[in-house]
Amino acid sequence: MAVILELQQQRRRLEAKRGFEAWTRRFSESFAEETSLRDLRDDILRTLIQSEEDSSLLLYGLIMGFIGLGKGTKFYELESRVRLEVMDIALFLLDQSRFEVMRRLGWVESSPFCCVPLLDLVQHFSTVYSGMKNQSPQLLQSHPRYREYREVFKGDRSVFVRKLIPDAIQAFQEEEEGA
DSSP states (O other): OHHHHHHHHHHHHHHHHHHTHHHHHHHTOOOOTTOOGGGSOHHHHHHHTSOSHHHHHHHHHHHHHHTTOOOGGGGGGSOHHHHHHHHHHHHHHHHHHHHHHHHHTTSBOOOTTTTSOHHHHHHTIIIIIGGGTTOOOOBOTTSTTHHHHHHSOGGGHHHHHHHTHHHHHHHHHHHHHHO
């Protein structure tokens, strides 16, 4: 039994190494199989939360490496169905990265996914996390728009939080400039 567990751990390490390969080069940092969004430096999150091709390719490469599809540069060569699956996971990770930024700004509660290893978020997306992809964390009472948030129908509060994302991105970028 110990041998099986060791083989599983070794496999996870290799999958993580493969997935984080481009990130390690880009950010000059080591990542492990237990790395979660909460573990990422602010500058890494600043890169990921942008709606740019560069950040998308970083997410695609991470996902493709984790699930054994090769490097992110091969994303456009994937079969359409697989490419859509990778994009769905990438959008989920983008949302979660933005929620982590909002948490660091003190705007929202922690997302239930912030401490889950990125490897697990990707590998178990279709079986565990895809049904929760539209959830968002709750706005904190200290946020200036909390009263407005409370007046919104509970089912629409996730949309309310998502509408704050552009402001959060701007505030997070300005925070770096002010540092």
